[in-house]
Amino acid sequence: MKTIEISQKLRKSLEKELKPDRFDHTLGVAYTAANMAFIHGEDVEKALIAGFLHDCAKCMSHEDQIKICEKNKIEISEVEKRNHSLLHAKVGMFLARTKYDVYDTDILNAIRWHTTGREDMSLLEKIIYIADFIEPNRKPLDDMNTIRQEAYTDIDRCLAHILHNSVIYLKTIGKEIDDATMIAYEYYKDRYND
Numbered sequence: 783m784k785t786i787e788i789s790q791k792l793r794k795s796l797e798k799e800l801k802p803d804r805f806d807h808t809l810g811v812a813y814t815a816a817n818m819a820f821i822h823g824e825d826v827e828k829a830l831i832a833g834f835l836h837d838c839a840k841c842m843s844h845e846d847q848i849k850i851c852e853k854n855k856i857e858i859s860e861v862e863k864r865n866h867s868l869l870h871a872k873v874g875m876f877l878a879r880t881k882y883d884v885y886d887t888d889i890l891n892a893i894r895w896h897t898t899g900r901e902d903m904s905l906l907e908k909i910i911y912i913a914d915f916i917e918p919n920r921k922p923l924d925d926m927n928t929i930r931q932e933a934y935t936d937i938d939r940c941l942a943h944i945l946h947n948s949v950i951y952l953k954t955i956g957k958e959i960d961d962a963t964m965i966a967y968e969y970y971k972d973r974y975n976d
Contacts, residue, residue, distance in 0.1 A: 789830040792882065796834055801841060810917030811910070818909045821934050825906070826886075832892040832910045835882060835906055839873035853963045861960050868960055871897040898965035899945055908941050913946050923947070942970040 789846045793812075797805055812833030818831035839847060844866040849871050851858045860868045875894040878884040892910040895903060899911050916930045925947060932940035945967040 792834040807919050810919040811913045814917045815909050816914035832889045835878045836893050836896045838877050839870040861958050894934050898962035900959045900962050901965050901969035908937050945970055948950055
């Protein structure tokens with residue numbers, strides 16, 4: 783099956799499976815990712831597929847996500863056990879492969895790292911991470927206009943900007959920061975200039 787057929791099939795399937803607001807977000811991420819891929823020379827269809835599937839496990843309960851991980855020997859950190867918003871990326875990667883028959887490593891990794899980021903991200907991983915943050919349905923945050931411009935002009939600066947803002951925000955509200963996020967922040971912070 784051609785990737786364009788896969789992305790169209792995914793769109794129809796996810797429209798039935800996701801809550802309307804999650805589906806709207808998913809469309810926003812998929813189409814933002816496709817636009818970014820076009821600008822930055824990444825495979826547009828891969829970006830669409832990863833965008834469609836990035837939150838495919840988000841509507842599952844935290845308990846169900848933990849069960850899937852335990853049953854399939856997917857490592858869970860202590861931070862992930864305590865934070866529902868983190869574990870869905872690993873479970874989403876698993877579902878993309880087992881439920882949606884996606885075997886492309888680039889796509890699977892983009893789904894896996896879209897929440898925390900990681901050091902030395904691939905172009906597709908950066909695109910999905912950033913698209914999830916900037917898609918049009920997102921509530922405008924501080925610097926959002928600048929970040930959206932950077933997404934199309936300087937992807938590494940954009941990534942560093944988002945990681946910086948995320949770490950500051952999480953520290954400000956006293957929320958735990960995943961190790962992968964801190965490692966990514968340290969890796970990219972030299973590219974960030976206030």
